[in-house]
Amino acid sequence: GAVVSQHPSWVICKSGTSVKIECRSLDFQATTMFWYRQFPKQSLMLMATSNEGSKATYEQGVEKDKFLINHASLTLSTLTVTSAHPEDSSFYICSAPFRYSGSGKTQYFGPGTRLLVL
Amino acid sequence: AQKITQTQPGMFVQEKEAVTLDCTYDTSDQSYGLFWYKQPSSGEMIFLIYQGSYDEQNATEGRYSLNFQKARKSANLVISASQLGDSAMYFCAMRLALYGNKLVFGAGTILRVKS
Numbered sequence: 001g002a003v004v005s006q007h008p009s010w011v012i013c014k015s016g017t018s019v020k021i022e023c024r025s026l027d028f029q030a031t032t033m034f035w036y037r038q039f040p041k042q043s044l045m046l047m048a049t050s051n052e053g054s055k056a057t058y059e060q061g062v063e064k065d066k067f068l069i070n071h072a073s074l075t076l077s078t079l080t081v082t083s084a085h086p087e088d089s090s091f092y093i094c095s096a097p098f099r100y101s102g103s104g105k106t107q108y109f110g111p112g113t114r115l116l117v118l
Numbered sequence: 119a120q121k122i123t124q125t126q127p128g129m130f131v132q133e134k135e136a137v138t139l140d141c142t143y144d145t146s147d148q149s150y151g152l153f154w155y156k157q158p159s160s161g162e163m164i165f166l167i168y169q170g171s172y173d174e175q176n177a178t179e180g181r182y183s184l185n186f187q188k189a190r191k192s193a194n195l196v197i198s199a200s201q202l203g204d205s206a207m208y209f210c211a212m213r214l215a216l217y218g219n220k221l222v223f224g225a226g227t228i229l230r231v232k233s
Binding site for chain 1: 151153155160161162163165168209213218219220221222223224225226
């Protein structure tokens, strides 16, 4: 199956600093990638759709100036949490769509990044 | 509105027995896809099985099968011969073809397999 990597897997930072999370598709190209946020024992909430060569599309209620997304190439998307605060502490996970069979196109997920803002 | 409903917050199953995790969906689209993902405590999302809205046969992948009842808008996951390693959170999701292939997730079901 397709492989998506994410870096870093863990990050602890002080309040007010910015944190960059990378999402890479390792063995396929992805013109679109998705960024999700997940709080403990809750479901995944889509934050934004990252589009290669154009601006990201943000979901309602997600601050685009707070969560900067850059889709620099067909294999790399980055999420930068600017001026992070404790309420930004969460599990961030990216995904990329991949056709795995004739009619099946699923999303393969990265391993996720746990962010803790002190 | 596009919505996925998982009504079972938690389930227990005895090792080697089968278990069914419920999922109902709501959409007015004719073309959609339904997915099940497993999330162990490590946090990674593991793709299990896919069912397309036009697929006439129920999808199967090893010990996983998807009981697709289109008229009832349900897509239940059946895990046969449960193993201790099946203990995890399970999410049902729907792909919205008209919305850039975004996924909408249900609330999830925590499955615990007992030895």
